[in-house]
Amino acid sequence: xxxxxxxxxxxxxxxxxxxxxxxxxxxxxxxxxxxxxxxxxxxxxxxxxxxxxxxxxxxxxxxxxxxxxxxxxxxxxxxxxxxxxxxxxxxxxxxxxxxxxxxxxxxxxxxxxxxxxxxxxxxxxxxxxxxxxxxxxxxxxxxxxxxxxxxx
Numbered sequence: 001x002x003x004x005x006x007x008x009x010x011x012x013x014x015x016x017x018x019x020x021x022x023x024x025x026x027x028x029x030x031x032x033x034x035x036x037x038x039x040x041x042x043x044x045x046x047x048x049x050x051x052x053x054x055x056x057x058x059x060x061x062x063x064x065x066x067x068x069x070x071x072x073x074x075x076x077x078x079x080x081x082x083x084x085x086x087x088x089x090x091x092x093x094x095x096x097x098x099x100x101x102x103x104x105x106x107x108x109x110x111x112x113x114x115x116x117x118x119x120x121x122x123x124x125x126x127x128x129x130x131x132x133x134x135x136x137x138x139x140x141x142x143x144x145x146x147x148x149x150x151x152x
Contacts, residue, residue: 003126005133011118011144015151017109020116021084023147024107025049033150034143039065040072053078055089070096076105085109093130100130120144 013020023029027047035045035057044058055076061067076091087107093100103124110117122140126132
């Protein structure tokens with residue numbers, strides 16, 4: 001059975017759209033908020049930021065986690081990029097080699113007087129063994145909070 005879910009997350013950052021956009025488009029900047037985490041071991045993080053280019057994140061959790069030693073793979077491709085305005089990606093997530101979801105993610109970067117409003121829309125199909133829309137949304141909320149900290 002496939003569970004479909006769509007959620008929207010809005011964040012406001014005090015940096016201009018060019019700086020927020022670069023946190024998505026530059027490898028080392030994105031690694032800081034998206035890939036690196038003290039609670040997981042990153043095995044691979046690559047990105048080719050261009051339409052048709054690919055992102056690849058593979059990681060596992062340490063021994064004190066219920067998923068210890070199980071590989072997570074998040075593989076995406078860029079569908080649309082408008083400099084400092086929009087990024088659209090399609091991605092799949094696999095757990096232990098089994099695909100658990102497929103998603104379309106849209107990020108819109110809107111200039112404001114105080115910086116940037118980011119609108120993130122996630123449309124997903126979650127398969128057997130998936131974390132589901134609620135857990136994925138919580139994960140993205142955490143990631144976008146980490147983005148805010150990285151931009152500070």
